Each structure stands twice: as structure tokens, then as C-alpha cells.
Amino acid sequence: MSEIYRASTTAPVNIAVIKYWGKRDPKLNLPTNSSLSVTLAQSDLRTHTTASCSSSYPAEDSLLLNGSPQDVSGARTQACFRELRALRKDLENKDNGLPKLSELPLKIVSENNFPTAAGLASSAAGFAALVRAIANLYELPSSPTELSRIARQGSGSACRSLFGGYVGWEQGREADGSDSKAFQVAPASHWPNMRAVILVVSAAKKGVSSTTGMQTTVATSSLFAARANETVPRRMQEMQKAIQEKDFETFAKVTMMDSNSFHATCLDTYPPIFYLNDVSRAAIKIVESINAAAGKIIAAYTFDAGPNAVVYYLQENEKEVAGLFKSILGEKEGWAGERGQAVSANDEARDKVAVDNAVAVGLLEEGVIRVILTGVGEGPIKTEESLISEKGEPVSK
Amino acid sequence: MSEIYRASTTAPVNIAVIKYWGKRDPKLNLPTNSSLSVTLAQSDLRTHTTASCSSSYPAEDSLLLNGSPQDVSGARTQACFRELRALRKDLENKDNGLPKLSELPLKIVSENNFPTAAGLASSAAGFAALVRAIANLYELPSSPTELSRIARQGSGSACRSLFGGYVGWEQGREADGSDSKAFQVAPASHWPNMRAVILVVSAAKKGVSSTTGMQTTVATSSLFAARANETVPRRMQEMQKAIQEKDFETFAKVTMMDSNSFHATCLDTYPPIFYLNDVSRAAIKIVESINAAAGKIIAAYTFDAGPNAVVYYLQENEKEVAGLFKSILGEKEGWAGERGQAVSANDEARDKVAVDNAVAVGLLEEGVIRVILTGVGEGPIKTEESLISEKGEPVSK
Numbered sequence: 128m129s130e131i132y133r134a135s136t137t138a139p140v141n142i143a144v145i146k147y148w149g150k151r152d153p154k155l156n157l158p159t160n161s162s163l164s165v166t167l168a169q170s171d172l173r174t175h176t177t178a179s180c181s182s183s184y185p186a187e188d189s190l191l192l193n194g195s196p197q198d199v200s201g202a203r204t205q206a207c208f209r210e211l212r213a214l215r216k217d218l219e220n221k222d223n224g225l226p227k228l229s230e231l232p233l234k235i236v237s238e239n240n241f242p243t244a245a246g247l248a249s250s251a252a253g254f255a256a257l258v259r260a261i262a263n264l265y266e267l268p269s270s271p272t273e274l275s276r277i278a279r280q281g282s283g284s285a286c287r288s289l290f291g292g293y294v295g296w297e298q299g300r301e302a303d304g305s306d307s308k309a310f311q312v313a314p315a316s317h318w319p320n321m322r323a324v325i326l327v328v329s330a331a332k333k334g335v336s337s338t339t340g341m342q343t344t345v346a347t348s349s350l351f352a353a354r355a356n357e358t359v360p361r362r363m364q365e366m367q368k369a370i371q372e373k374d375f376e377t378f379a380k381v382t383m384m385d386s387n388s389f390h391a392t393c394l395d396t397y398p399p400i401f402y403l404n405d406v407s408r409a410a411i412k413i414v415e416s417i418n419a420a421a422g423k424i425i426a427a428y429t430f431d432a433g434p435n436a437v438v439y440y441l442q443e444n445e446k447e448v449a450g451l452f453k454s455i456l457g458e459k460e461g462w463a464g465e466r467g468q469a470v471s472a473n474d475e476a477r478d479k480v481a482v483d484n485a486v487a488v489g490l491l492e493e494g495v496i497r498v499i500l501t502g503v504g505e506g507p508i509k510t511e512e513s514l515i516s517e518k519g520e521p522v523s524k
Numbered sequence: 525m526s527e528i529y530r531a532s533t534t535a536p537v538n539i540a541v542i543k544y545w546g547k548r549d550p551k552l553n554l555p556t557n558s559s560l561s562v563t564l565a566q567s568d569l570r571t572h573t574t575a576s577c578s579s580s581y582p583a584e585d586s587l588l589l590n591g592s593p594q595d596v597s598g599a600r601t602q603a604c605f606r607e608l609r610a611l612r613k614d615l616e617n618k619d620n621g622l623p624k625l626s627e628l629p630l631k632i633v634s635e636n637n638f639p640t641a642a643g644l645a646s647s648a649a650g651f652a653a654l655v656r657a658i659a660n661l662y663e664l665p666s667s668p669t670e671l672s673r674i675a676r677q678g679s680g681s682a683c684r685s686l687f688g689g690y691v692g693w694e695q696g697r698e699a700d701g702s703d704s705k706a707f708q709v710a711p712a713s714h715w716p717n718m719r720a721v722i723l724v725v726s727a728a729k730k731g732v733s734s735t736t737g738m739q740t741t742v743a744t745s746s747l748f749a750a751r752a753n754e755t756v757p758r759r760m761q762e763m764q765k766a767i768q769e770k771d772f773e774t775f776a777k778v779t780m781m782d783s784n785s786f787h788a789t790c791l792d793t794y795p796p797i798f799y800l801n802d803v804s805r806a807a808i809k810i811v812e813s814i815n816a817a818a819g820k821i822i823a824a825y826t827f828d829a830g831p832n833a834v835v836y837y838l839q840e841n842e843k844e845v846a847g848l849f850k851s852i853l854g855e856k857e858g859w860a861g862e863r864g865q866a867v868s869a870n871d872e873a874r875d876k877v878a879v880d881n882a883v884a885v886g887l888l889e890e891g892v893i894r895v896i897l898t899g900v901g902e903g904p905i906k907t908e909e910s911l912i913s914e915k916g917e918p919v920s921k
Contacts, residue, residue: 349758349781350788353750361746384746384794391747391792397777398812399784405802415795 129182131519132228134263138256138507140172140247141165141287141294142323142437144382144429145362146389149345149355153338154202155304156283159345160359163295163312163366164287165321165439168504171466172241174249176256177514178264180231184519188233191521192253206280207258208233215265228265235260236514236521241499247325247435254281255288259507271506275309291315291506293370295363315503318373320442324449325499326456326491328406328434337432340393340400347397354392359385375441379427382439383414386429402432406494409487410436413455416480416487417448434494442502445469449500451476455491461498470500528916529625531660532574535653535904537644538563538684538691539720539834541779541826542759543786546742546752550735551599552701553680556742557756560692560709560763561684562718562836565901568863569638571646573653574911575661577628581916585630588918589650603677604655605630612662625662632657633911633918638896644722644832651678652685656904668903672706688712688903690767692760712900715770717839721846722896723853723888725803725831734829737790737797744794751789756782772838776824779836780811783826799829803891806884807833810852813877813884814845831891839899842866846897848873852888858895867897 141164149159188208190197199205215229235257239249258278262269275286279296286308287294292315299307335343344351362381369377393400407430414428414436425444429437440448450473453462457472481488516522538561546556585605587594596602612626632654636646655675659666672683672693683705684691689712696704732740741748759778766774790797804827811825811833822841826834837845847870850859858864878885913919 347781348788349755349785350747350750350792353747358746380794384744384792387794387796388746388792391745391788394791395747395781395785395788397781397784399808401805404805408798408801411796 130226131179131181131183131515131517132226132231132264133177133179133513133515134260135175135177135510135513136256136259136263136507137169137173137175137510138252138259138288139166139169139291139504140249140252141284142167142429142431143284143287144378144439145359145366145385146431147283147296148341148389148392149351150283150341152302152304153342155307156203156279157304157307158283158296158298160355161296161298161363162284162287162359163293163363164284165323165503166288166291166294166315166506167323167501169508170504171499171501172247172252174237174239174252174256175510175512175514176235176237176260178257178260179234179236179515179519180228180264181234181519182231184232184234186232188235190235190237190257192237193239203281207254207261207277210277210280211258211261211265211267214267214269218265218267233261234515234519238514247327250282251284251288254278254285255507257281258285259289263509272308272310276304276307279304279307279309289506291504292317293503295367312367313370315505318370319503321503322440322442322445322449323501324438324440324452325501326410326436326438326452326495327497327499328404328436328494329496334402334433335400340396340432343400344392344396348392348395350395351392354388358388376424379424379439382427382429390430402434403430404434404494406490407434407436409490409494410438412484412487413451413480413491414438416484417451417476420476420479421447446471446473447476451480452498455488456495456498459495459497461500464500466500467498526579527623528576528578528580528912528914529623529628529661530574530576530910530912531657532572532907532910533653533656533660533904534566534570534572534907535649535656535685536563536566536688536901537569537646537649538681539826539828540681540684541775541836542756542763542782543828544680544693545738545786545789546748547680547738549699549701550739552704553600553676554701554704555680555693555695557752558693558695558760559681559684559756560690560760561681562720562900563685563688563691563712563903564720564898566905567901568896568898569644569649571634571636571649571653572907572909572911573632573634573657575654575657576631576633576912576916577625577661578631578916579628581629581631583629585632587632587634587654589634590636600678604651604658604674607674607677608655608658608662608664611664611666615662615664630658631912631916635911644724647679648681648685651675651682652904654678655682656686660906669705669707673701673704676701676704676706686903688901689714690900692764709764710767712902715767716900718900719837719839719842719846720898721835721837721849722898723807723833723835723849723892724894724896725801725833725891726893731799731830732797737793737829740797741789741793745789745792747792748789751785755785773821776821776836779824779826787827799831800827801831801891803887804831804833806887806891807835809881809884810848810877810888811835813881814848814873817873817876818844843868843870844873848877849895852885853892853895856892856894858897861897863897864895
């Protein structure tokens with residue numbers, strides 16, 4: 128029986144604080160502006176992927192995600208496979224003793240540890256894990272930055288999930304995308320007390336897909352160019368400095384302003400794109416009231432292409448931020464884990480907030496379906512836990 | 525007994541299709557960009573004002589609005605009184621035979637024919653009527669454009685209510701505001717079949733006032749400059765051409781894009797300003813579905829600093845636009861009048877729209893409290909109907 132080659136990794140989700148929105152090259156996923164994100168802890172949110180190849184496998188490459196076969200014929204997945212095989216081929220050409228893995232069919236098995244229904248951008252973790260697992264399988268010497276160039280072609284924001292901590296994605300200038308890559312602004316250990324509470328909001332209907340949406344924005348928004356060419360370059364500098372100096376107030380303010388700027392260009396799209404709903408706006412109101420009560424900025428909201436709120440805060444303010452949300456949303460799913468149990472509910476703060484924000488509190492109670500507590504975390508981690516057996520079969524977990 | 529001088533006028537509401545948002549001089553109400561509006565018919569929405577003066581009146585100027593005494597000591601009202609008295613004074617200086625009205629106390633009585641609770645910007649009609657009534661009282665030879673410069677100091681958008689039809693407000697360049705005036709793009713008779721249905725939406729809470737809001741936008745939005753300096757000047761040209769050519773599709777598209785652009789800069793303000801809510805967004809969805817069903821643009825939404833939707837359409841498409849809203853909102857107040865009765869409900873269209881937009885239809889049913897049917901109309905009209913009796917007392921109507 129022919130050999131089964133296997134390698135496994137986990138990869139994290141990241142949530143941008145300077146948003147990626149707009150492609151200058153849709154095929155290569157080259158962005159119109161740089162972006163910056165916080166990598167979230169894999170204990171809370173991660174994709175686990177095993178990549179495997181063997182001459183005994185069916186000729187077609189395959190991908191199983193959470194037990195369901197996925198279409199791998201799309202240009203994005205194909206681009207990742209092609210680029211990784213080319214790098215392996217280079218190694219094989221230089222060293223005749225290496226097995227010709229680049230010529231074997233791939234079998235990939237992936238699992239997310241978070242509910243797909245949460246509407247969290249799982250494609251970033253997914254493509255980062257896919258690329259990292261195949262790179263491990265092929266024993267590529269490529270750096271995370273080099274791999275980020277490949278993962279970017281699968282899903283733009285996936286390039287940022289190749290690193291832990293605080294991660295930038297340089298838009299680059301080259302037509303071939305060779306300089307459009309991720310880089311680490313700071314490791315998680317530099318500012319380890321960054322936390323996030325995610326308020327998962329039920330959406331009546333899936334909004335416009337980000338791929339379609341961002342191209343319509345580029346084509347029709349008259350305000351978009353100012354964001355891409357002026358606002359974001361300035362904020363990229365401010366944000367990197369804030370992270371280096373662990374200046375939470377600046378980090379938070381730029382995070383909120385950039386989320387608002389991104390959603391403003393969505394609204395300025397024709398026809399307009401709305402990702403925020405009344406529940407999202409209620410979350411903004413509550414964050415504003417948390418900061419007003421604190422007399423300084425201790426919480427920052429940000430929203431991706433959907434109504435879910437991600438609220439960043441520092442561990443030392445957990446009671447004022449996560450504790451307040453626990454008092455409002457304690458009945459929802461998500462508080463049972465270790466992180467959730469550690470949060471002290473803050474009924475006093477809730478009662479104060481409710482005086483002026485009863486409508487917002489009610490909207491959150493009504494519209495939030497679960498919370499996820501997490502924090503800054505590490506990049507992809509190699510694991511021996513394989514989702515494919517020695518015989519080449521998916522392992523049911 | 526000393527003589528009681530009286531003069532009366534009515535003045536219209538206007539709803540902008542290119543929005544005024546941002547002041548370059550808050551004291552003089554000088555805007556950061558030009559704007560353009562449609563004057564609405566006074567049969568549906570108007571302020572009726574009588575201005576009066578007499579040596580027998582108490583020494584303090586006074587204003588009664590809908591039966592309630594108003595504070596006239598504010599800088600805006602004072603500016604209007606001062607400018608109008610100065611013009612009268614000039615006449616008196618040139619003609620010694622004229623009574624010295626400029627030296628007499630003013631008594632002003634105003635009434636709106638629409639519910640204040642509707643949240644419609646009544647200050648435009650109010651200041652236009654106030655200025656026009658005093659100008660009539662003083663028998664000033666000033667043109668509407670000259671008076672618009674004065675009304676602007678009361679409330680920016682009031683300057684556009686000095687004209688009927690389609691009205692521009694040139695932002696001007698001078699520091700003293702002497703060139704920041706309204707002008708008529710076209711009279712109502714040029715394109716008389718323009719209609720509007722206003723969906724009055726209940727707001728849980730009054731949003732940020734426009735005076736405060738627009739200054740925060742100017743100070744904090746990084747996208748605002750692009751709107752004021754590039755987007756609006758281009759759209760002012762496009763809109764004037766569309767009106768001259770009675771090109772509804774362009775008129776409508778620019779109207780919708782400009783409303784979205786304005787609200788986008790509100791969202792890009794820090795802290796963000798939200799005037800649109802889920803009900804407003806439902807109105808946008810329904811307008812989009814009306815246009816999709818027609819295969820061309822026959823309806824245009826626009827939103828001022830609040831959640832109310834104003835939907836412009838042409839008389840020939842009444843059944844497709846107002847008729848659809850009648851089928852959805854027939855139970856609400858506002859259909860009893862002549863215009864409302866003339867609208868044919870369009871249950872067929874509603875049933876079609878409801879298939880893909882059940883949530884939006886439900887939100888409208890829930891959130892719209894009344895409708896107002898109107899259309900393009902005339903500017904201020906002099907009237908003999910006085911709200912002040914020959915003896916100088918308010919007439920109760």
C-alpha cells in the first residue's frame with residue numbers, strides 16, 4: 128500500500144481594527160488599502176486542518192469541512208493549491224531524493240470549533256489553516272509572510288491569520304501582488320491583556336456578500352477614494368504606534384472610527400449596503416455609555432460585514448465591559464466556558480446604563496443570540512492531532 | 525388708538541434632494557456646500573404667518589407659534605428682525621412720508637397646517653414665512669433672493685422656501701455671506717407632475733439636533749471633505765440638468781445617492797450619528813423593489829436628519845409608488861384627504877413585493893405612523909387671511 132503523507136495545524140480567526148474593503152485586483156485579492164487586525168485566541172475560535180496526499184487517493188483533490196465535502200474547483204482554492212505545489216516542486220527539483228508530493232492528489236479535512244451559524248468570517252481561519260497545513264505537509268521552508276501571499280489569494284483577510292498578535296496587511300503596489308503580504312506589528316505577548324467580547328446578532332437575512340459588496344463600493348461610492356487614499360494610510364500609522372505604545376485609548380478610538388468609516392462607504396454605495404442594524408446600533412450606544420461612565424475610553428466596538436459587534440477591551444476593565452454585557456445578556460449562550468465564568472456580572476453598571484439607554488438594552492436582549500469571550504492569541508500551531516487516519520480516512524471526532 | 529399694521533403670508537416646506545450638512549460659518553449659517561430642494565405644495569404642508577407692528581404693542585417683539593409663545597431672543601431670530609428693520613429703515617430714510625415701522629415692536633403669529641409631531645423640518649417654512657411676512661409688512665421691494673439671504677440666518681434651509689418649484693442654494697464664497705443665497709432652478713410649472721409621499725416614522729427618541737450634528741461631522745468625519753468639495757459640486761450640476769430636462773431617472777438616482785452620502789458622513793462622524801433606523805432601511809428596500817419591478821427608476825427615497833422617508837415619484841407612476849404604499853399602509857393616517865383618496869391601492873404589487881421583502885413590509889406596517897401625500901408647489905403666497913385681528917389680538921382659528 129502506498130504511503131499516506133499527513134500534516135496538521137490549527138489557525139486563528141482575526142478581527143480587523145483597520146478594515147479591508149475594496150480590491151484593486153479581484154483575481155489576486157489585492158486590496159485598495161492596507162489593513163490591521165488582532166488575532167484571536169484559538170482556544171475560543173479556530174480552524175483545525177489536516178492536509179494529506181497519497182498516490183492511493185482518488186485523482187481529484189478534495190476538502191471536507193465540518194464533515195461536508197467542499198467544492199475545491201474555485202479559482203481561489205486552486206490558486207492556493209497551485210502556488211503551494213509550485214514551491215514543493217522547486218524543492219523536489221533541487222533534491223532528487225524527496226518524494227514527489229507535488230504530483231499527488233491532496234485530501235484535506237477541516238473542522239471549526241465555533242458554530243458556522245455565528246456568522247463569523249471563518250474563511251480567514253479556513254484558508255490560513257489550509258495553506259499552513261499544506262506547507263507543513265510539503266515541508267516548505269517558507270516564512271509566514273511568504274505563505275500569507277498565498278493565503279491572500281484564497282481569502283484576502285486570511286493572510287493576517289498566518290500570524291499571532293497584532294497583524295498588518297501591506298496593500299503593496301506590484302501588479303502581480305508579490306508585495307501584498309501580512310506582517311506582524313507585535314506578538315500577542317507584547318500586549319497580552321487585550322480581550323474581546325463578540326455579540327452574535329441574529330440577522331433576518333444574510334446581507335450582501337463581502338466580495339460583491341466591496342466591488343460595488345469601489346465602483347459607486349464617491350467617498351471611498353478618500354478613505355482608501357487618505358484616511359486609512361494615516362490610521363495605519365496611528366494604529367501601529369498605539370499598539371507599540373500599548374495606548375488603548377488611541378487603539379480604541381481609531382478602531383471605532385475605522386469601523387464607522389468602512390460602514391459609511393457601504394452606505395455610500397449604490398445601491399446602499401447595510402450591515403449594521405438596530406441591534407448593532409444598540410451595541411454602539413452601550414459601548415458609548417461604558418466609556419462615558421468610565422470617563423475614558425475602555426471599550427471599542429467594531430463590525431465586519433454583518434451585524435455582530437466585536438468589543439475590544441483590556442483585562443483590567445473586564446468587569447466594566449464584559450461584566451456589563453453579562454448583566455444584560457447573562458441568559459444567552461456563551462458564558463459557560465472558563466472565560467465566561469471568570470467574568471463578574473455588573474448589575475450596578477447595567478442599572479445605571481438602563482436609565483438612559485432602556486431601548487438599547489432591550490434591543491440587545493432581544494437581538495443578541497450568543498456571546499463569545501476571547502482575547503488576543505497566537506498564530507497557526509502545528510499539531511499531531513490528525514483529522515485523517517493513517518489509512519487516509521477522515522477521523523470522526 | 526394707534527394704528528395696527530399687519531401683513532400675512534404662507535410659506536412652504538422644502539425637502540432637499542442635494543443635502544445641506546455642514547456650516548463654514550455657524551453664526552451666519554453659511555454652508556460648506558450648495559444644496560437643492562423641491563418646494564412642497566402648501567395645501568399639504570405650510571406655515572401661515574401674520575406679522576404686525578404697532579406703537580400700542582408691548583415693547584418686546586413677540587412670536588406665537590401654534591398658540592405657544594416662542595423665545596425670540598435667540599441670535600437667529602434677532603438676526604432676521606435686525607436685517608429686515610435695517611431694510612425698512614433705509615426706505616424710511618429715503619421717504620420721510622413713510623411711517624416709522626422699523627421703530628415699532630413686532631407681534632408675529634404663526635400656524636402650521638401639519639402636526640409638529642411629524643418630525644418634519646418645520647423651521648424652513650417657519651423662517652421663510654416670518655421673513656416674507658415682515659417684508660410684506662414693511663413693503664420692502666426686496667426680491668426673494670435678497671430675502672433668502674436673511675431667512676438663511678434664521679435657519680439655513682429656510683432660504684430655499686422663499687421660492688416655489690425647484691430651488692438651489694448657492695453656498696457662496698464671501699465671509700459676510702452676501703453671496704450665499706437661494707435661486708430658482710425651475711418653477712413648479714416646469715415639471716408640475718412631481719409627487720412625494722412622506723412616510724412618517726416613529727422615533728423612539730429624538731436624534732442629535734442637526735445644528736450640533738453637522739458641526740461634529742465637519743470636525744470629525746474624514747470623508748466629509750470629499751463630499752463637500754467634490755461630490756456635491758458635481759451633483760449640483762447633474763441635478764440642475766436633470767430638472768431642466770425633466771429626466772426623472774437621473775433626478776432620482778442623484779437624490780438617493782446624495783441622501784446616502786449625507787447619512788454616510790453622519791455615520792463617519794465621531795461619535796457616529798444615526799438618523800436612519802430599521803424602518804427607514806425597510807423603506808429603502810421597498811423603493812428598490814418598486815424600481816426593480818418597473819425595470820427603471822420611478823421612485824426615489826431621501827431622508828433628512830431623522831428616520832422619515834420622503835419618496836419622490838411622477839404622477840404617471842402614482843399607482844406603482846403611492847399605490848403600493850397605500851396597500852401596505854392603508855390603515856395609517858393620511859389617506860383621507862383628496863390626494864390620498866385619489867391613489868389607487870395596488871394590492872397586486874404589494875403581494876409581489878412581499879414575497880422577497882416580507883421583513884421590510886412588516887417593519888413599515890409596524891414603524892410608520894402616518895403618511896403625507898404631496899407634490900411640488902409654489903413659493904410664499906401673500907394672503908389677506910390674518911392671524912391677528914384689527915385690534916392687534918391673535919385670532920383663534
